[in-house]
Amino acid sequence: MIKFCFLHLVLPSKIYEKKICTQKLEQKFIEKNSIFSFKNKIFKKKKFFCMKSSEIPSNTVWEIDFFSRPVLNEDGKKLWELIVVDQKGTFEHIEAIPNNLINSRELKKRINALIEKSPQKPILIKFFRSQMFNMINIALSDLNINVxxxxxxxxxFEKISEREENVYPKMSGYRPFMKEVDVNDMLKKVPQKMPDTLRGEKYVFASISIPELESMVNSGINFGQMCPLPKNFDFNQKIPGIVILSERAKSLSSWFDGIELFNIICDLETKNIMIECGLDTQYLFGKFSEETIQDRVNLEPKLFEKNKKKSQGVHFIAVQEYSKKKPIYGIWTLRV
Structure with a gap:
C-alpha cells in the first residue's frame, strides 16, 4: 500500500503543533432531520446523507445558480437566469426567468419539472451563493434530494465564466458595471475557532505532482475528492498542501468529507492558517510564528502561498494517521 506522507511528498523537516481552540460544532448531522448551520443560517434536509464524496456519481451531482446577470431586459429590469449543470459536464439547463416570478415557489416548480424530465435524477444538489440561501433553502427543502x-x-463556475465572456456581452442590454461583486470576498474575515471534531494533533506543509496524487487516489483512499484542473495546467508543477497528522485520522477524514472544503489560506499578516469551507465559513486551523517566516530554512507558509499561485490556485489537504507505517485516510484537491 502506498505510504502517502512519507514516500510521495516533499516534506519539511519541522512538524508544527496546531494551536486551536474549541467550540460547538458548526455543522451537525442528525439522522432523519439533518441540519447544516452556517453563521446562524439553518438549512434542513429530510434524510441523513452518509455517502462519501468519492462514491457519488458525478452525473448525479447538480450545481445550480439562480441569480441576476449583467444584462437589462427591454423593460429596463435585470435579466434573471436559472443555470443547472451536472458535475460531470454532461447535463446543462439554462433559462431566463421573468422578474415577477423571482421567488422560492417558482424556483421549486422549475427544479421539480427539471428533475421529472431528466433521465438521470440528481442525488445531490449544490449551490454557492450565500445571498440566495433563504430562497434556495425554501425551494429545495421539500425535495427528496440531499442539498x-x-x-x-x-x-x-466555468459555465458562468463562459457566459460572462461569450454570451452576455453580445446581448443588447449588456451592462458590464452590473457584474455581481461579492462584498464578503473583499472583507477580511475573523476566522471561527476550529470545532473539536475537526481537530488534528499536528500538521506538515508538503507538495506533490498531480500524476502522483491521482495514482494515490486510484489506489484506494477512504475519503476524498479531486477537483477539475484549470485549462493548460502544467502537470509537472507540484501542488502545495497541508497534511494533518492525527491519531483519529479516519473519523477526522469522515468529517472533512462532509464540510465542502474550499481553500487553505496562510495569512502572512495575521500569522493565521485558515481553512475555508461551505458557503462562507472560515476556521482558524493553526498559527505560525514570525520566526517561521524570517527563517531561511523554514519558509513553509510563505512558500505555500507562492506555490499556490504558481499552480493556478490548485492545492490540497490530506489526513494521515500519526504513524510512519500508516497510509492516508483522506485527500482533497482544492482550487480558488
Missing amino acids: RPSRRTFAL
Missing part, C-alpha cells in the same frame, strides 16, 4: 451549500461547484 449541500458549497463553493466546490467548479462546473457551474
Whole structure:
C-alpha cells in the first residue's frame, strides 16, 4: 500500500503543533432531520446523507445558480437566469426567468419539472451563493434530494465564466458595471475557532505532482475528492498542501468529507492558517510564528502561498494517521 506522507511528498523537516481552540460544532448531522448551520443560517434536509464524496456519481451531482446577470431586459429590469449543470459536464439547463416570478415557489416548480424530465435524477444538489440561501433553502427543502451549500461547484463556475465572456456581452442590454461583486470576498474575515471534531494533533506543509496524487487516489483512499484542473495546467508543477497528522485520522477524514472544503489560506499578516469551507465559513486551523517566516530554512507558509499561485490556485489537504507505517485516510484537491 502506498505510504502517502512519507514516500510521495516533499516534506519539511519541522512538524508544527496546531494551536486551536474549541467550540460547538458548526455543522451537525442528525439522522432523519439533518441540519447544516452556517453563521446562524439553518438549512434542513429530510434524510441523513452518509455517502462519501468519492462514491457519488458525478452525473448525479447538480450545481445550480439562480441569480441576476449583467444584462437589462427591454423593460429596463435585470435579466434573471436559472443555470443547472451536472458535475460531470454532461447535463446543462439554462433559462431566463421573468422578474415577477423571482421567488422560492417558482424556483421549486422549475427544479421539480427539471428533475421529472431528466433521465438521470440528481442525488445531490449544490449551490454557492450565500445571498440566495433563504430562497434556495425554501425551494429545495421539500425535495427528496440531499442539498449541500458549497463553493466546490467548479462546473457551474466555468459555465458562468463562459457566459460572462461569450454570451452576455453580445446581448443588447449588456451592462458590464452590473457584474455581481461579492462584498464578503473583499472583507477580511475573523476566522471561527476550529470545532473539536475537526481537530488534528499536528500538521506538515508538503507538495506533490498531480500524476502522483491521482495514482494515490486510484489506489484506494477512504475519503476524498479531486477537483477539475484549470485549462493548460502544467502537470509537472507540484501542488502545495497541508497534511494533518492525527491519531483519529479516519473519523477526522469522515468529517472533512462532509464540510465542502474550499481553500487553505496562510495569512502572512495575521500569522493565521485558515481553512475555508461551505458557503462562507472560515476556521482558524493553526498559527505560525514570525520566526517561521524570517527563517531561511523554514519558509513553509510563505512558500505555500507562492506555490499556490504558481499552480493556478490548485492545492490540497490530506489526513494521515500519526504513524510512519500508516497510509492516508483522506485527500482533497482544492482550487480558488
